[in-house]
Amino acid sequence: xxxxxxxxxxxxxxxxxxxxxxxxxxxxxxxxxxxxxxxxxxxxxxxxxxxxxxxxxxxxxxxxxxxxxxxxxxxxxxxxxxxxxxxxxxxxxxxxxxxxxxxxxxxxxxxxxxxxxxxxxxxxxxxxxxxxxxxxxxxxxxxxxxxxxxxxxxxxxxxxxxxxxxxxxxxxxxxxxxxxxxxxxxxxxxxxxxxxxxxxxxxxxxxxxxxxxxxxxxxxxxxxxxxxxxxxxxxxxxxxxxxxxxxxxxxxxxxxxxxxxxxxxxxxxxxxxxxxxxxxxxxxxxxxxxxxxxxxxxxxxxxxxxxxxxxxxxxxxxxxxxxxxxxxxxxxxxxxxxxxxxxxxxxxxxxxxxxxxxxxxxxxxxxxxxxxxxxxxxxxxx
Ligand code: SAH
Numbered sequence: 001x002x003x004x005x006x007x008x009x010x011x012x013x014x015x016x017x018x019x020x021x022x023x024x025x026x027x028x029x030x031x032x033x034x035x036x037x038x039x040x041x042x043x044x045x046x047x048x049x050x051x052x053x054x055x056x057x058x059x060x061x062x063x064x065x066x067x068x069x070x071x072x073x074x075x076x077x078x079x080x081x082x083x084x085x086x087x088x089x090x091x092x093x094x095x096x097x098x099x100x101x102x103x104x105x106x107x108x109x110x111x112x113x114x115x116x117x118x119x120x121x122x123x124x125x126x127x128x129x130x131x132x133x134x135x136x137x138x139x140x141x142x143x144x145x146x147x148x149x150x151x152x153x154x155x156x157x158x159x160x161x162x163x164x165x166x167x168x169x170x171x172x173x174x175x176x177x178x179x180x181x182x183x184x185x186x187x188x189x190x191x192x193x194x195x196x197x198x199x200x201x202x203x204x205x206x207x208x209x210x211x212x213x214x215x216x217x218x219x220x221x222x223x224x225x226x227x228x229x230x231x232x233x234x235x236x237x238x239x240x241x242x243x244x245x246x247x248x249x250x251x252x253x254x255x256x257x258x259x260x261x262x263x264x265x266x267x268x269x270x271x272x273x274x275x276x277x278x279x280x281x282x283x284x285x286x287x288x289x290x291x292x293x294x295x296x297x298x299x300x301x302x303x304x305x306x307x308x309x310x311x312x313x314x315x316x317x318x319x320x321x322x323x324x325x326x327x328x329x330x331x332x333x334x335x336x337x338x339x340x341x342x343x344x345x346x347x348x349x350x351x352x353x354x355x356x357x358x359x360x361x362x363x364x365x366x367x368x369x370x371x372x373x374x375x376x377x378x379x380x381x382x
Contacts, residue, residue, distance in 0.1 A: 003117055003134040003173060011094075012070040016043065016148065017141025018180050020069070029064055037189070043071060044144075044190030047152050074145050087153050093118070093142060097135055099168055101146040103153050111162040112150045114143060116178050117169025122203045123238040124224070126268060128302045129168040137174040143181035151191060160191055166201040166222075172208035179216060195219055201266065203239060206251035213251075217259035222295065223252050224266040227274050228282035236274065245286070256291065263292045269315060270299045271308030280318045284325035294322060294329040 013020040022036040038056065042048040050071065051062040077098060078090035085105035092098050102113040117137050120130035146167075151160050163185060165171040171178050182198055185191045195218035202209065204223045212219065225248070227233035233240045240248075256263050265287065269275050287294065296319060299309050310318070315331070322329045 003119075003121060003137045012068055014073050014139070014141040015039070015065070015069045015071050016073075016144045017139055018184060019140060025069070029061065031061060035061070039065075040187075041189045044148065044184065044187060045192070047148075047156075049152070072145065073141065074149070076149070087150075089146075089149060091146065091149070093138075099138065099142075099146070101150055101167055103150045109162055110154060110158060110160050111164060112147060112160055113164045113166050114146045114150075115167030115169050116143065116165055116171040116174045120169050121173065121239075122170050124203065124226075125236055125238070126270060126299055126302065126305060126307050131302075134169070134173075137177055138169070140177045140180045140184075143178060144184055147181070147185055147191060160193060162197045162199070163193055164199045164201065164222075166199070170203055170205070171200050172202040172205045172212070175208055175211065182219070196261075199264070203237060204243065204248035204252070205239075206243060206247045209251035209255050213255045213258045217255060217261075219259075220261055220264070221252065221255050221259070222264040222266055223248060224268070225283075226266070226268050228279065228286040232274060232279075236268075236270070249286070253290070263290070264295050265292055266295045266297060268297045268299050269310040269318060271310040271314065273307065275310045275314040275318050277317060277321055280321035281325075284322055284327050287327055289326070292328065294327055295332055296329060297332045 013025075015022065022039065023033045026033055026035055035057065039054065042054045046053075048054055051057070051066050054062060057065075073094045074091040076089055077092040078088075080088045080090075082088075087103045089101050090098055091101065097118045099115040099118055101115055104111045104113065115138065118135035119132055120127070121134035123130050123133075147160070147163070154160070163182070165178065165182075178200075182195075182200075185193045185198065186195055197220075199220040199222055200212070201222040201224060204225070209221070209223075212221070224237070225233070225245070226236045228245065230240065230245055233245055252263050252265075267274075267283065283294070296315070298315060299307055301307070301309055319329055319331065
């Protein structure tokens with residue numbers, strides 16, 4: 001279940017990665033430590049693209065930084081925009097791997113959906129991200145880079161408001177790299193996004209949930225349940241075999257007790273698979289009177305996979321049973337449906353065809369897949 005780590009680029013250290021000791025570097029360069037704060041402020045808060053933008057730094061320092069460090073380690077392999085304001089970046093990493101991240105606009109919300117790994121080891125049978133397994137963990141710097149690149153898509157008078165870690169990968173399998181990135185996102189002179197507006201979505205790894213409960217219970221936790229009973233959950237989410245629904249719920253409950261934050265349970269609704277009235281009743285019984293929200297996500301077809309989208313009738317029936325049982329439930333709205341805003345899908349598609357930089361909907365291939373799961377509904381209002 002653990003993903004290999006790929007060493008950092010063997011060229012220059014990544015300035016955006018907190019693992020790079022900028023104060024020590026500055027000291028060695030004969031510079032005061034406070035410049036570190038200034039440089040980070042330029043990059044995280046003031047959207048500087050390059051050292052040349054950092055006009056209050058001495059020119060000689062800018063030249064040295066330029067020569068000895070790197071701000072960006074990724075390149076934009078593709079940039080897509082949908083009519084509803086959703087924008088998606090396919091980023092190429094220094095080792096040629098590709099990841100996806102998305103900006104969603106909804107009212108005044110500006111939510112970003114970011115990836116935590118290249119690929120995924122969890123093997124959920126309906127998900128495009130894990131079809132080829134996991135390649136590696138993302139570094140903290142690569143996670144931060146997604147946030148900063150997406151923030152730069154906004155006009156100067158707009159800020160990111162929410163983060164959902166719902167892109168490629170299992171975030172709780174890469175907590176060591178993710179948590180410092182999410183801490184950076186909260187810095188007041190950086191993106192300044194409060195912890196309450198950050199959602200971590202997990203397949204449900206009890207030990208890692210417990211670690212989060214102990215170290216960092218302020219995040220909004222979304223647990224991908226998809227079935228109330230073990231045989232079906234194991235069929236859909238193979239990693240469940242060695243965990244089990246009870247252990248997932250027990251860990252989620254412990255998190256809720258410590259955090260006091262309402263939990264979200266995600267339920268991908270698959271036609272004729274987990275969408276029957278019995279499935280809805282089993283889910284209502286399982287969740288009982290927990291202070292939880294069930295986020296029903298109608299399955300979005302992934303090319304080559306045999307699963308069906310749920311019919312309108314089965315979806316409404318499913319929701320009705322939950323509502324009657326007084327379970328808080330919402331259906332996730334679709335966003336960015338024209339631009340393959342489905343993490344894992346664009347990467348696979350792009351691997352099969354030449355990539356154009358700055359692709360827009362008008363010059364996109366017509367055989368695109370549809371959106372899978374990006375939504376800002378998962379982030380609690382706040
Ligand atoms: N590994 C994390 C993050 C995954 S993506 C997790 O399992 O939660 C976020 C959500 O999208 C998960 O609930 C995932 O099951 C769901 N998802 C994946 N593929 C989907 C598809 N084809 N249609 C609808 N939802 C999908």
